[in-house]
Amino acid sequence: MGHLRGKLLPPALAIVFSLLLCGVALVISGANPLSAFGAMVTQVGKGTTFIDIVNSTGIYYIAALAVAIGFQMNLFNIGVEGQYRVAAVVAAVVGGSIVLPTGIHTLVIIIVAALAGAAWAAIPAILKVTRGVNEVISTIMMNGLAIGLSAYLIRRDVFGELRGNNIRTAEIPESGWMPGISFGGGGTMFGFIFVAVALGIGYWVMMNKTRFGFELRASGESSTAASAGGVNAKKMVLVSMLLSGAIAGLISLPELLGRDHTFSLNFTAGIGFSGIAIALLGRNHPGGIAFGALLWAFLDKSGLALDNVGVPREIVTIMQGSIVLSVVVAYEVVRRFELASEQRRVGRELGTVGGAA
Amino acid sequence: MSSSTSVGTDEHPAVVLTGITKRFPGVVANSDVHLTVRRGEVHALCGENGAGKSTLMKILYGMQPPDEGTIEVNGEQVRFRTPSDAIKAGIGMVHQHFMLADNLTVQENVVLGAEAMHGIGKKARARIIELSGKTGLNVDPGVLVEQLGVADRQRVEILKVLYRGAKVIILDEPTAVLVPQEVNELFDTVRGMQEQGYTFLFISHKLDEVRAIADSVTVIRRGTTVGSADPKTVSSRQLAEMMVGSELPSPETRESTVTDTVVLDVKGLKLMTPDGSRPILDDVDMVVRSGEVVGIAGVEGNGQTELVETIMGMRKAGSGTITLQDRDVTKLGTLARREAGIGYVPEDRHRHGLLLTQPLWYNRILGYQTRKPTARGVWLDTDGAKKDTERIVADFDVRTPGIDVPAAALSGGNQQKLVVGRELSGDPVLLIASHPTRGVDVGAQALIWDEIKRARAAGLAVLLISADLDELIGLSDTIKVMLRGRLVADADPNTVTPEDLGSAMTGAGSTSAAVQETSVVEEGEH
CATH class of the missing domain: 3.40.50.300 (P-loop containing nucleotide triphosphate hydrolases)
Incomplete structure (x- = not known):
């Protein structure tokens, strides 16, 4: 009971608090907060918004999982952004240049994307293990390099081609696509959403049931205790960073395999950074992350409705920011409270035992 | 009153x-x-x-x-x-x-x-x-x-x-x-x-x-x-x-159970400071036999911590060999050494012994994540871990309402009993106990002493580091004095007093026949 309360109370408090904060911001800017929030909720039922939210949730979910693996051992992989960009362009180039049977083609693209993401993450991982370079700094720099690398790879004299006024890689043949589920006017749900769900389940099993998950969590909880318990810190840094990068490599695949079939200038950027916020929001728990990703996607997509009621759409950004901030604070407050109450409970139960002894 | x-x-x-x-x-x-x-x-x-x-x-x-x-x-x-x-x-x-x-x-x-x-x-x-x-x-x-x-x-x-x-x-x-x-x-x-x-x-x-x-x-x-x-x-x-409010325990062990079987053999162990300027461990030679408690006396900061961490594989020795039961473990990592049969009670249980916010049974797995009963291959055996934690709680009198409470909720003595219980499970051949009763109450201290004595009688080799000289003298079969990274003297626990040990620890020289300075060959000194 208390366990569940400790997990659910902080995000609930944080969301309420940030709603209040945004309400105040809306009132100050002269809008009616109730009509603004109402417009966002009714937007969900309009057009393709619902399926857009589902698709977006899946993408954010993968991104947040990638970040969460690092977070579990206090490794801040800020480089998810760059890892999925590099993976996307490499996967698009490879997918567009090979010919394979349906299914196998798709599988190869997925594997290539994961390997590319892992390879990009390997550079900061190796730097950290061998030279002690802080992964925050190195992954941020790798993000900058990733933008340059992807721009170079889609130049017309490298792998790119000009289509209209857009530059893109060669289109992946249909054998490499991943079909979605069509809801007619409601939109099409990416087939990769199911992969995202499977990743979430796999993540839970790995964290809770395997030796690797134990070592990862132990390293995050106390690196000193983990090393005394025989956990090889360097190996853990390397493996978790590679795994994080491999999952980051999958972020762009829902769109690449399900809709775009090419890497172009219209590439959706910034998901890696949202993933950091969502992982924080979901406390690295697969269920929590799913909820966080859903919330993020909802705010993103239904925020479009705000323009219709004369409210600047940027209020959504304020809301996302304040949720993350208040969730971090709320978790810390509740965590301390829970620990203290647990200690009191133990004291109480032993007080009765001790009296008899 | x-x-x-x-x-x-x-x-x-x-x-x-x-x-x-x-x-x-x-x-x-x-x-x-x-x-x-x-x-x-x-x-x-x-x-x-x-x-x-x-x-x-x-x-x-x-x-x-x-x-x-x-x-x-x-x-x-x-x-x-x-x-x-x-x-x-x-x-x-x-x-x-x-x-x-x-x-x-x-x-x-x-x-x-x-x-x-x-x-x-x-x-x-x-x-x-x-x-x-x-x-x-x-x-x-x-x-x-x-x-x-x-x-x-x-x-x-x-x-x-x-x-x-x-x-x-x-x-x-x-x-x-x-x-x-x-x-x-x-x-x-x-x-x-x-x-x-x-x-x-x-x-x-x-x-x-x-x-x-x-x-x-x-x-x-x-x-x-x-x-x-x-x-x-x-x-x-x-x-x-x-x-x-009751009769007191004493750390004194009765008859010697020391055998001829060498369990831990450390030869010429050297460890330098990270910048390589001076040695932290200087040519340490040591043997611990089955059924023997070897105590290390020394002022804190004279290399005891580093000695333990080097034997555990948490630090890499510059030179020298560590042999455990005729097997050279010098090149092995911490986990492999633990699997080879070393139990480790660290000096700081909060930093090195426990995952404080995790439940007791989760802590049981730490250091045993590759072995029965807490693991099967790459999979954790959470049921096995819980069951064995129940055993430790019962056998070692860990006062807790259950095995699902976080380790941080227990008092220091109960945390330490859990750590000692864990490190004595899985039939270790060598136990390294660093300040095993530091900051614990008298009741827990007595229990920990009893368990160490019992394991020793069953043939366990124990390397004991303690700042409590009474504990050291009471439990050890052999005492070695450590000063500036060297083992400088041997003392006989049957006759030595804390004062004698104290002066040997500060390098004041032996004042008693019970402390025998190790003949250190000062080669190449100018």
């Missing part, structure tokens, strides 16, 4: 606590505590860990308000909301764990937070030099704290409270970090200051020390004061029995 609250007519006592009660939801930490400290005396407060000493001191130091009862300082009733109220009333506290910034100078450390008193310049420096004499601190206030030894750091802590105008000084377990000679120096300082009118409240469970320094003793048990005694007449044993 409880100490008298009658007040001298002409002079008020320095501190009188009357009927102090402090409840936390569900537990009573202090109930009806009475304590009278006369001005100019050294008053000792004794009690087991968890008896309520810390809560009482937190109340006196203004960190927590009492639910009931009154505090009088110099005859006036006071109410402290924060430690600064207590400091204003002339009460200062020297914490067991030093609260000093290593990269600041003595003067900066002293002045930090009290800048308003004498500024931060010459006036402050003059005042510090004036007070230094009282504490026996003979260093320039401009020296960095990181260059000071433990004893001098403690003096800086005392200096800090003096600087803030304290007349009543609480010393929380001040001797825990000192060797016997340093303890004597501290006591000289305390006596000197006592003559100048300072009052001390001395918290300790080292009873011999209490008897040596205190003018009166109050014993606290289960949150309440159970009596006071005259340290001149009471014996340590009587005091201890007041503390625990």
